[in-house]
Amino acid sequence: MKKMLPESELARDERFVRSKIEDQIFDPRGAKIAQRNTGPAKMATDRPAAAERSRSLMHGIFVGEIQALEGAGRTCFDFDDTEAPFQLKLDMARQCWDESRHCEISIKLGDHMGAEIGEYSENTFLYAAACNPDPVFRLCGVNRALEGLAIDVFSTMKEFGTESGDPVLEFCEDWMLADEVTHVKMGSDWLRRLTEKDPDRRERALEFQRTVDSIFNLGGFRGDDEENVIQLARRFRELAGFTEQENDSLSALARESTQQARQMAEMASAAADQS
């Protein structure tokens, strides 16, 4: 079996359609929409297209779970025992079990919302973060950055379930949220153990985590405000072992991303108006 599988070789059946990030970036509507008030982005029943937005996000969570399963599975296989201790691989195997359940739960939640598998496109940049050849970087990118994002996403969806009075969504998200806290703690634990005698490697791995965090702020996708779709779940992040300083730093990064996205939209709009 091939080691270090690139994202282009991920196996999917004919239901799945992969999107490219550049299709989103170069969609001329992005600049127009950025200048309009389409209401608060935070999920709520009184937001426009609330049902369609939650379905679309749920499908994004579902394909994210598939990729998280693939990423954890690859970490079990891609490294020998000197690069990644057997106990770490056992933790990743346990994570695979969790992610598999999350896939099944997400499918059921999609059914509950009236979505179909493959109804929305899939982008694979989550898996891309799990392709780093250094297991410590991979753990930082996946278990701390992405599983940290999963905490924010599940907490947001759980709140949406509470707000809409949807007990199915609320409980399912809560159960998955508990697993994500464990996944982050595993990442933090292995980062500390594997870099105990190599602070430089630890710092570079944390820098990689910040890069992944920055990518997944996606121009305002995540943050502390109502204008962000996904809310930073500070309390659950603390339970997972993130410090207040780390949470503040992520929040600042998110605000920066939102601001950058706004500036880019203004520039794109100005360019479009001139042409």
Added chain:
Amino acid sequence: MARVTVTPDPFTLVPFDAAEIAALVEDVAAAVEFPLDIDISVEVDEELFPPLTGHMSDIVDGTAQLWVSVANLENPRVRRTFAPEQARPDVAVMLLRAKDRLSEDFADAPPDPQLDRGERAAWDIYAFGRAERFGFAVRRPRELYGFRLQHGFTDVADAAFERCWNAPTMTYAGILEICKETGAADRGVSKVPIDILRQK
């Protein structure tokens, strides 16, 4: 002048063809038995994109004025691609609601921007049920979820959904009654206008 007019023409942000959309609307109008003597004006907001879906139907000066997000006409798997099979049921619902507005049964109904979310959800379900019976590929679980978001995840709401879906006829007063029954009428007024996507 054609019975169906579509704006913008041409589209500039998505490679959609106004004539193709007009033909689709004409076809769906015939299928739902929309009155032949009523002109139909369709305004497509091409700036919106999935998942920012939405549509509105009103009768102004004897013309059916339909507003729709381009996201309702677009394939959510392939950006900026027209998806007629997806557009048809939504167009059917828009036309059925416009047809309702021409009848005495909905004479008291305020324009779409003034409906509250519960009323709109119940009316949509009444239209989706009929669209399915006209043969359109409607996805019932999807519509049930949208209804529950506004009327609650309760047995009372689900029973109300069934009634709306299966109703051969309905009045605006009936819609209001359903909103009282499920508690949707008691929800506080939202700060987010129902037509916010339409506002530029």
